[in-house]
Amino acid sequence: MAKITFSIFIIVPMVGLSLAADTLGTNSSIRRGETLVSSDLTFELGFFTPGNSSMSYLGIWYKFSPNTVVWVANKNNPLVDHNGVLAFNNAGNLVVLNQSSGVVWSSTMPRVLQNPIAQLLNSGNLVLRDNSVSSSDEAYSWQSFDYPSDTLLASMKLVLNLKTGFERRLTPWKSMDDPSPGDYVHVLNYSQGLPQYEVVQVHGHSKKYRTGHWNGVQFVGVPFVETRAVVFLFVYNETEISYMFEVQDRQLSAMMKLNSLGVLQLFVLNRSRSATWNVMLEFPRDVCDLYGRCGANAICSGTLCECVKGFMPRSPDEWVVLNFSNGCKRTLPTNCSKGEGFWEIKKVKLPDVLEVTLNRSMSLKECKDECLKNCSCTAYANSDIRGGGSGCLMWFGDLIDMRAIEEGNRVQTLYVRVSASELDQEKSLLLTWQRRFDIVIGIARGLLYLHCDSKLQVIHRDLKASNILLDGDLNPKISDFGLARIFGANEKEARTKRVIGTYGYMAPEYAMDGKFSLKSDIYSFGVLLLEIVSGKKNRGFSHPSHYHNLLGHVSK
Template sequence: MELELRRGHLQTMAKIALYIFIIVTTIGLSLTADILGMNQSISYGETLVSSDLIFELGFFTPGNSSMSYLGIWYKFSPETVVWVANRNNPLAERSGVLTFSTVGNLVLLNQSNGVVWSSKSSRVLQNPVVQLLDSGNLVLWDKFSSSSNEAYSWQSFDYPSDTLLAGMKLGLNLKTGFEWRLTAWKSMDDPSPGDYVNLLNYSQGLFQYEIVQVDGHSKKFRTGQWNGVQFVGIPPIPIPEQAIVPIFMFNETEISFMFEVQKSQLLLKMTLNYSGVLQVFVTDRSRSAMSNLMHEFPSDSCNLYDRCGANAICSLGLCECVKGFMPRSPDEWKVLEFSSGCMRTIPTNCSKGEGFMEIKRVKLPDLLDVTLNKNMSLKKCKDECLKNCSCMAYANSDIRDGGSGCLMWLGDLIDMRVFEKQNYGQTLYIRLSASELGMHTYAN
């Protein structure tokens, strides 16, 4: 009798186990599965989850939208999407399938088996494997090759959406011209490419990061140029000390910015939102939402591009014409409308006695009409600027080891601001007529 009861109990347990197995198989992949192999696929409701349960990949429908997308989000905060595959080709129905093509590409198929997105791998893979890493990077490689970064056939980190995660690059491959850039969502409910991009502007060996409105290519914010130590217009971001390490790469192959997180319990992301503001979020992994906003770019009115117009300087939200200049439209300035900028009070004409006024701790003007000589001293730069009747101002291009290199501005000076604190900004020398030279300072 006792033996029969045991047999009945075992049979019941077996039926329960089988029932659970069927349910799990029907619903989809195990929540701990981070790898998808050949002949496997993911449908709506199924997900990949990174091994340490940080990131999750699957299909989502944002906000009030009726469209579906393949994306990656934080496991603890599903509403915080950090990457979207089919931004340009949403699925109108919840029937998308992520699988592999015959040549090993990762492909997203719609209800009619049409390809709406593909990884477009550079080589044919015989046994493709895709894995969601704890970094949030979705990587594709051949099963019988190494899984090191160099062996990845494709990775999502090379194709950012609106978010920069630790280990992702933002910049430019100088050999191929390939760009790593952020593109904002169209709206809170629409992850299609929006109105703003965050990219590296590189020309003549000079570079800076900019937030640009796609329609009309108008700038909303710029970091200021790299001066060998930092971007001249960016003070340090107030993030936990020694927790985040910024890494800037500048060589013959690439110019790029990335960051690493030194404390494993912290998560950091930089997101370009749909209104064109780059936001820095830091949170502890134990929390349930990515809501700790640490910094924004632009962070104040002086950070807004060309806030004060030409030949003017912004300080503490107020605009002032540079000495030797006056408002081009005084009536507009009286009502705090500064876009018309400033013009010279007394034109310069390369006459004897002209010189320069020094302004310290300034965000140098935009790189619109400049010349660069990396081997010229500051003294020689001054002499060359005086010889050139079009030269409006000059500064060192590199501040390391006492300063070197010569930057000369040959047109209006755009988007300048003065910082209150030491070690922010740089020294700029602005040309004045002989009668206007004298004591005047913006940064005591």
């Protein structure tokens, strides 16, 4: 019988072999064109050239999106040619070598490993460990997650270790062609024991954006967003302060990047549907998120600025404008006088914690009393909103970087100190425009009756706010006729040597010459009308650019 021989050829693509290689040992190296790939085929490590640059860098990128680089090793020391090599040196450190310049980057491990290996994990983390130790032990001697570039990946923490002082922060690329550190940094601010994250310009240390401090539930300046795509986790304990996010859907990839303009963006990609990254969140979101957008003591809402109660614009001629930045000053300085209180501002991003004191054990009532005792205290709020609120946070000096927040219900209330007079025409806010109109019409009808419909023509001579009584339904009644005069049928005007009444409501001819008539009451009614409309008293009215009363201000 003849023998039949079968020849079976198994063709294994070289690409397939490289995809399975996620580790690098001491006897291997990586050159341009060679890569490490995570076991789930998500991330890839190798040499790349960004944009239009001629320089070469060692980096990590998404395998399915090679232009999306998430980490750069030698960002400060680029390779001028394509002859770079990634390998281990004799000390067990991972190094990037160049034929002409030697070592341009090193992992700089704190201890020497006997049998080191480098592994690119499915998380995108490049780790160094001893090959004799199980990878599941997470006993890493060095990891790329400790040295972020411009990207925060899922399960990667931005952390501050409160015991060692070690900190991770994001730094953007200088440009799309240059991964060296740009002009901004995303960093944790832990002043006054109140953690908040900020985007800060490196030169000059000026802030571009801040989240607001952590209030036990969220950062006060970040609206609460519920999404199935990602979940944000924040840790604040005696050991560390950190935040990270996790992806809930395995079909999704997500990353947070700080771009060269200082904008923090969360990108999400659905690998089963598209190869395009979509921006899910962005900070700053709008002009109101820009730090100190409205100057001191002002709240930004939409694109406009508004002084908080008890403050007035520093530049009256340029009040509600897009580029407003001069801030506001107090109309009446508080000096712990009797009757001072607080104006309640709901749903607001609390001011920056610049000049503050914090007492975590105080109640809100105790906080209010403590603030009233100190003439320098300008505002107060709970430091923690959990369980109905606790802790006392008091501000001293100007209130910086506030914005109105309409989204969600987990934001805070700020209590701003105001004088007794400011607490009053606030009570006037309870009167709607329709109510005010009805009151004005009621007073006018009362005067019409006195002047025309009554059997006897009556001149009131002391028409003012305190002589207008409101019943339970806010219907006005003219009262106090102690100074009233009755005119005869042919009498049109009278004169008195004794001028009696209330300054601010008196007609000029009556105040100066003692002449009074129907016109005197009509003048007083006009003053009263202005007060009802403006919510301000004629006498005692103040303005930064002149010394006129309310009538003078209106006529000006």
